[in-house]
Amino acid sequence: MKDSQYLQAPAGALWTFACRLYDQPGVMTCCLDAQDQAGLSVNWLLACAWLSSRGQRLDYNVILGATAWQEWHREVTSPLRSARKHLGVQNRQHSLYAVLKNVELDAEREELAMLERCCAPLTAAEQDVDAATLMQDNLLVYLHSTGLQGEAIEHWQQQLIPLRQGSLRLRDELAGP
Template sequence: MTGDPLWTFACEFYGRPGIAEACLALQDEAGADVPLLLYLIWCARTGRPVDAAAIAGADDRIASWRVQVIAPLRAIRRAMRSELLPGQSTQAHRERIKAAELEAERLALAALSAAAPEPVCAADSGTDVLALYAAHLGRPWPDAPLRVLRAALGTG
């Protein structure tokens, strides 16, 4: 779909066992934005500096897109899980909405990638981007998905 290294990383990381479920749990239970979360993990893994200001800047960069495009597409796709038009198959349309949502998330990642800082060191396992992002959101994160992500990152 693209040669962007962030997109490549996001697809590979998200596809690992348990990661998608952990990311979606953080999205649904703690208000995390999955593209931003994947971006922050990528930054840490590629030696790009991440601190509270960097998280706030990245969040601001895609906030309008998330609110005006991604969230409505997600809401439509989720609403279409149930049979809203009795006797009518809407699965193919739901799949198109899902594809549009995925493309919108890819575009958010592309915007983040374009503004990402240059790597300054080797992969940074010392910066706890998960804790920094949770602090940015101002709420604690559920333990189970956090454990899954930390295990995948080798930090917990």
């Protein structure tokens, strides 16, 4: 997500936040590990962080209702990612690899726009909930929605600590002095 054309293009609030969060130390690695090892969605992970930075609690029904996102992810983003990865194993220097990477980023951007629209009706969390707790709660809602249970939930809660830390740093940074 570091490509300047993406950071400079007009974007929704979630895309802008996601690009900045993804650049925080350790965030890209832990998100890609979660995607590759557990099939988790990087975009949902970033959306959890975005919502918590806005003081919003993720609702399980929002995830269930994100059918347009699910279809787009399954039919567009995932096949593009698979094609890019397949080509990258053989030859990252191939001109088509860069094209697929850019198109995949466009598909990811569309996913984030869909998630932003899905999350629009969410209201603010209770006043007494701190950002770190809200971030953990949002991640738990998402992790449970994927079918993970018990030790797997605990494992990914630990593996996603850089995401939580990066989200809190970015939230503080955006809040200013």
